[in-house]
Amino acid sequence: MTVLNWKEGDLAYDSSVFVKGKGHFVDDLNLPGTLFMSVLRSPYARARILSIKGGLNGSELKAKMASVGEGADPSQSVSIQPVFATGYVNYVGEPVAAVFGDDRYKATDLLETVEVDYEPMKPVVTMDDALKFPPIHSGMKSNILVQSSRGSDFKDPDSPIVLEDTLENERVATNPIEPRGIVASYSDGMLNVWVSTQSVHSIKDGLVESLDLRPDAIRVMQTDTGGAFGSKGGLYPEYVMASYASMKYGRPVKWIETRREHLSSTNPGRGVRGKVKIFAERDGRITGLKGDVLVDAGAYGTGIASFSAGFIAMMMTGPYSIENGYVIGRSVLTNKVPQGPYRGAGRPEASFFIERMVDLLADELKMDPVDVRLANMSDKAFTSPLGMKIEPAKPFFESAVRELEYRREVKLTNGVGLSFFVLVPAVYPGESARIIVKDGMVKVWLGGNSHGQGHENFARKLVNEELGVPENIVTLFRGDTGMTLDGVGSWGSRSAIAAGAAIVAACRKIKKKVEEENGNYSPELLLSGSYDEFVYEEQKMSLNSFGANLATVEIGKLGNVKIKKCAAYYDVGRALNRDMVIGQIQGGMAQGIGQTLHEGLYYNEDGQLITSSISDAGVPLAEDLPNFTVKIAEHRSSLPHGAKGLGESPTIGVPTALIRAIEKASGKRLRKTPVTPEELIQ
Amino acid sequence: MSMSKIKLTINGKEIDAEVEPRKLLVHFLREDMGLTGTHVGCDTSNCGACTVLLNGKAVKSCTMLVVQADGREVTTIEGISSGDEMHPLQRAFIQKHGLQCGYCTSGMILTSFWLLSKNKNPTEEEIRKAISGNLCRCTGYQSIVESVKYGAQLLKEEQKGEQEIRVR
Numbered sequence: 105m106t107v108l109n110w111k112e113g114d115l116a117y118d119s120s121v122f123v124k125g126k127g128h129f130v131d132d133l134n135l136p137g138t139l140f141m142s143v144l145r146s147p148y149a150r151a152r153i154l155s156i157k158g159g160l161n162g163s164e165l166k167a168k169m170a171s172v173g174e175g176a177d178p179s180q181s182v183s184i185q186p187v188f189a190t191g192y193v194n195y196v197g198e199p200v201a202a203v204f205g206d207d208r209y210k211a212t213d214l215l216e217t218v219e220v221d222y223e224p225m226k227p228v229v230t231m232d233d234a235l236k237f238p239p240i241h242s243g244m245k246s247n248i249l250v251q252s253s254r255g256s257d258f259k260d261p262d263s264p265i266v267l268e269d270t271l272e273n274e275r276v277a278t279n280p281i282e283p284r285g286i287v288a289s290y291s292d293g294m295l296n297v298w299v300s301t302q303s304v305h306s307i308k309d310g311l312v313e314s315l316d317l318r319p320d321a322i323r324v325m326q327t328d329t330g331g332a333f334g335s336k337g338g339l340y341p342e343y344v345m346a347s348y349a350s351m352k353y354g355r356p357v358k359w360i361e362t363r364r365e366h367l368s369s370t371n372p373g374r375g376v377r378g379k380v381k382i383f384a385e386r387d388g389r390i391t392g393l394k395g396d397v398l399v400d401a402g403a404y405g406t407g408i409a410s411f412s413a414g415f416i417a418m419m420m421t422g423p424y425s426i427e428n429g430y431v432i433g434r435s436v437l438t439n440k441v442p443q444g445p446y447r448g449a450g451r452p453e454a455s456f457f458i459e460r461m462v463d464l465l466a467d468e469l470k471m472d473p474v475d476v477r478l479a480n481m482s483d484k485a486f487t488s489p490l491g492m493k494i495e496p497a498k499p500f501f502e503s504a505v506r507e508l509e510y511r512r513e514v515k516l517t518n519g520v521g522l523s524f525f526v527l528v529p530a531v532y533p534g535e536s537a538r539i540i541v542k543d544g545m546v547k548v549w550l551g552g553n554s555h556g557q558g559h560e561n562f563a564r565k566l567v568n569e570e571l572g573v574p575e576n577i578v579t580l581f582r583g584d585t586g587m588t589l590d591g592v593g594s595w596g597s598r599s600a601i602a603a604g605a606a607i608v609a610a611c612r613k614i615k616k617k618v619e620e621e622n623g624n625y626s627p628e629l630l631l632s633g634s635y636d637e638f639v640y641e642e643q644k645m646s647l648n649s650f651g652a653n654l655a656t657v658e659i660g661k662l663g664n665v666k667i668k669k670c671a672a673y674y675d676v677g678r679a680l681n682r683d684m685v686i687g688q689i690q691g692g693m694a695q696g697i698g699q700t701l702h703e704g705l706y707y708n709e710d711g712q713l714i715t716s717s718i719s720d721a722g723v724p725l726a727e728d729l730p731n732f733t734v735k736i737a738e739h740r741s742s743l744p745h746g747a748k749g750l751g752e753s754p755t756i757g758v759p760t761a762l763i764r765a766i767e768k769a770s771g772k773r774l775r776k777t778p779v780t781p782e783e784l785i786q
Numbered sequence: 787m788s789m790s791k792i793k794l795t796i797n798g799k800e801i802d803a804e805v806e807p808r809k810l811l812v813h814f815l816r817e818d819m820g821l822t823g824t825h826v827g828c829d830t831s832n833c834g835a836c837t838v839l840l841n842g843k844a845v846k847s848c849t850m851l852v853v854q855a856d857g858r859e860v861t862t863i864e865g866i867s868s869g870d871e872m873h874p875l876q877r878a879f880i881q882k883h884g885l886q887c888g889y890c891t892s893g894m895i896l897t898s899f900w901l902l903s904k905n906k907n908p909t910e911e912e913i914r915k916a917i918s919g920n921l922c923r924c925t926g927y928q929s930i931v932e933s934v935k936y937g938a939q940l941l942k943e944e945q946k947g948e949q950e951i952r953v954r
Contacts, residue, residue, distance in 0.1 A: 119880075119886075120880050121888075122874060122885055122888025122889075122891040122892075123872065123875075123877075123879045123885070123891055123895060124861030124863065124864070124867065125821070125823015125824070125825065125862065125864050125891075126823065126890045127823075127888050127889075128820075129825070131816075131822075131825075131826070132816075151935060199901070207817075208808070209806065209808065211901050236900055279923055280887070280889070280923055281828075281833055281835055281887070281890045281921055281923050282825065282827065282835075282887065282889040282901075283827070329887065330825075330887045330888065330889030330890075331886075331923050331924055332925065350801075360826075362829050363828040363829050364828065364829070508861040516795040538943075555887055556886035556887030556888070556924045557886065558886070584912060602933065632822065681941075683883055684883075687886060687929060690925060690928050690929065691886060691924045691925050691926045692926075693926055694926030694927065697927075706942075716831045717828065718830065718832045718833055718921065719830070721833045723833075723921050723922065723923060725918040726913075726915075726927040726930070727915055727918045728929065729914075729926060731910075731928050731931075732926060732928055763943075772904055
């Protein structure tokens with residue numbers, strides 16, 4: 105039987121407990137009789153498995169992964185990952201078997217009881233190899249997982265300026281400080297799952313599909329989630345194994361990822377290259393853009409790796425009014441861990457491609473990059489040839505140039521970069537909320553789950569505004585499929601928009617009920633009654649928003665980049681909680697700097713991961729980072745509560761501004777993140 | 787596996803225990819003592835989520851065996867407040883939003899605690915240097931630096947208040 109001694113208050117989001125060490129993270133959950141799971145992983149990037157003896161392996165558990173979560177695409181059935189590799193392994197770190205011990209030390213010891221015979225094969229490591237060599241999976245014609253295009257092909261115009269370049273973002277590990285983890289506990293026909301996640305519903309849907317469970321026989325509950333940044337939104341093989349093992353052994357099963365496992369086996373982001381060609385006039389106007397985008401999907405198509413190709417292609421003209429556009433996007437399979445979303449998930453890549461080209465055009469024309477940008481935007485709304493709708497860009501950009509003090513900065517130093525972008529939040533298909541009013545208290549659950557953003561702050565504020573009750577009687581609880589029938593997840597800059605709208609809708613439904621029952625509404629009438637409303641509020645409209653960044657740098661003799669200024673000016677819609685907004689932006693700016701200067705996942709020619717510790721992977725330290733200047737514009741959205749997205753803005757805007765500043769300071773054209781000191785002093 | 791007998795002080799309490807010699811201090815604290823405020827983040831001493839004080843000095847408990855703590859004093863995040871009264875650093879981290887997901891927080895506070903025990907008026911640069919063995923992926927560190935500065939101020943005010951009481 106499952107015994108959980110967490111009290112109701114322990115299930116709420118409450119950031120004040122963390123300073124006392126009283127959080128409720130998944131590894132803090134110790135159910136009686138727990139078995140600890142360790143996973144035996146492939147040491148080869150590609151090999152034929154000749155035999156596996158011992159442990160729980162694919163001869164018993166034949167399940168496959170399910171495509172759920174951010175960018176899910178169930179149509180990519182050819183390359184869906186098996187929970188356990190059977191005939192072949194396809195990346196270093198791919199699960200081959202699992203063992204179970206009474207504690208984590210014994211479980212680790214038991215890994216030695218599993219014997220696997222491999223016949224190593226030559227792996228496909230790079231995207232170029234993927235295009236050149238036969239498919240890594242039998243049943244496919246090539247290593248192209250997805251090919252899609254946006255816009256219509258057009259004949260190269262006879263433009264005075266034609267520029268072409270190839271630009272790339274290295275893969276980046278998401279590296280939340282809390283690694284992934286799960287506790288699965290099966291008893292009396294019910295599978296209870298506690299997991300560190302952005303979406304309890306994705307995990308539930310995934311387990312239902314993968315293990316062919318009845319949806320009413322599984323409940324997924326979120327623990328305090330120690331960061332995620334995209335990587336905890338969907339299903340992973342270990343979750344299926346732990347759930348299966350709990351059902352098999354009738355005991356709770358816990359699996360907690362090591363950092364080395366995180367780096368080899370958790371879906372990293374980025375890993376995208378774009379070949380971009382622009383056609384322009386001498387006054388700086390870009391009349392056409394062509395692009396060829398390659399996404400390194402890794403060994404299997406789980407979701408975002410398939411989705412990214414078209415998504416990036418769609419955003420490639422950025423916030424600019426470019427009349428002609430045609431972009432082909434391809435995701436290719438390689439013998440590396442499957443790609444996943446990392447804060448931005450396609451948006452930073454698309455912005456990197458267009459912003460690097462606009463800066464190149466400015467250099468070619470010897471124009472100020474701000475003037476080139478101004479030449480390509482309008483006072484009117486614009487629908488790009490690639491299918492992206494944008495609001496009038498010029499008024500925002502002009503205020504951004506002023507607010508970021510660009511004209512002053514360029515007079516002071518040469519190493520200045522300014523970027524401009526449009527954020528496309530993942531609002532579709534909406535989000536769910538449930539509100540229960542009982543005993544004078546208001547309890548709220550959301551379909552998508554906070555993991556550090558402080559959703560409890562906007563939940564309290566919106567309930568206060570809609571229902572007139574004090575904020576201190578409103579509690580937001582962690583995600584729980586037992587409390588919400590359906591829901592989406594917290595990613596893609598969507599929560600303030602979609603979850604906020606769901607809270608507003610649920611409040612209004614309750615308010616209407618109070619009015620129907622009493623003839624009028626008052627908070628006292630509400631709190632003296634009992635109400636329970638669930639809503640799934642759909643979102644279909646485009647809620648894009650603009651942002652701009654400025655960076656200034658100096659470069660030391662050894663190629664070390666010293667960031668002097670890193671500033672942001674973003675339209676966040678109505679800021680529901682200013683402190684939380686600023687915190688999100690500062691944290692995202694740090695990740696933008698990380699991607700630009702420090703972070704990358706590197707593999708050698710055998711597909712072995714070289715960056716296998718958190719410091720190798722380059723997570724920035726306090727001493728690496730400057731203080732940030734954050735300014736916000738509050739142009740309300742058309743939603744009742746006025747919110748727009750913001751979580752991903754800094755990872756879109758910072759890399760492009762910073763790399764330009766480094767380019768100016770070093771005098772070297774820069775095409776790739778991360779920028780290394782070696783590259784700058786060569 | 788043969789067990790080792792150890793005696794150590796944890797948060798002011800004397801503890802006698804028999805442990806596997808291979809057991810890490812962090813696992814002893816979390817699993818045997820139930821002190822789950824100390825976290826494991828990277829397993830390699832880089833991230834500092836597992837930071838505790840050993841005889842007053844900040845150490846990474848994920849790369850230290852519990853037998854190495856034999857005869858010593860360990861302080862965890864659970865041991866720095868006095869009863870319900872939070873330590874000034876804890877209050878400062880709440881007020882200045884020095885955390886988002888909360889996973890690095892215990893380690894950040896204990897490293898800062900150690901810093902303030904040696905240096906009551908750290909500059910921003912000194913704070914950044916001191917916490918560079920503690921990784922935060924959420925905040926970008928700025929609010930943490932502000933929290934430590936504010937915590938230092940609160941601590942000084944508190945100690946000044948205590949001195950005045952003693953003088954009286």
